[in-house]
Amino acid sequence: MECIFCDIIKREAPSEIVYEDEDIIAFLDINPINYGHLLVLTKLHFDNFLTVPKDLLHKLISKVQFLAGIVKRSTNADGFNTMSNNGTAAGQRIFHFHFHIIPRFENDFKFNLISKSYDDNHLKNISSKMKEFIEKYQGQFDG
Numbered sequence: 001m002e003c004i005f006c007d008i009i010k011r012e013a014p015s016e017i018v019y020e021d022e023d024i025i026a027f028l029d030i031n032p033i034n035y036g037h038l039l040v041l042t043k044l045h046f047d048n049f050l051t052v053p054k055d056l057l058h059k060l061i062s063k064v065q066f067l068a069g070i071v072k073r074s075t076n077a078d079g080f081n082t083m084s085n086n087g088t089a090a091g092q093r094i095f096h097f098h099f100h101i102i103p104r105f106e107n108d109f110k111f112n113l114i115s116k117s118y119d120d121n122h123l124k125n126i127s128s129k130m131k132e133f134i135e136k137y138q139g140q141f142d143g
């Protein structure tokens, strides 16, 4: 299986690594949305958010918090976005799960998102579907 992020981890592809420990690695995005845009990922390969084992995910999110502070300080950012894309529909291009940390500056740009609104029926319908699935899968997730 070819994976550019696995190659980076193995030092078989170049990158600017800024943090590394036993489980986690962080390097600069090659095409940053803002300078200092950092990618944070587990060294083990998992396709997406749903397939990362919980213990590793906890380590990952903890490092994302630490590194978000580092990104903010080192770029003098006013804020930052942490985000992950999951699935091609969500814009995922590299299928080795990663968080983006994107430093943000007042008035730099707007994510061009258009909000929808619900009618009451629709709102209740979606909510009850979610509650049904929560009931069904909660035990499996906690266990």
Ligand code: 5GP
Pocket: 004, 015, 016, 027, 028, 029, 030, 031, 032, 039, 084, 085, 091, 092, 093, 094, 095
């Ligand atoms: P995704 O769209 O999968 O959430 O994000 C993939 C990110 O990886 C993109 O922001 C892209 O610029 C970055 N990227 C793709 N290939 C490379 C690479 O070879 N090196 C580095 N450092 N970043 C990469």
Ligand code: ZN
Pocket: 003, 004, 005, 006, 007, 044, 045, 046, 095, 096
């Ligand atoms: Zn990989």
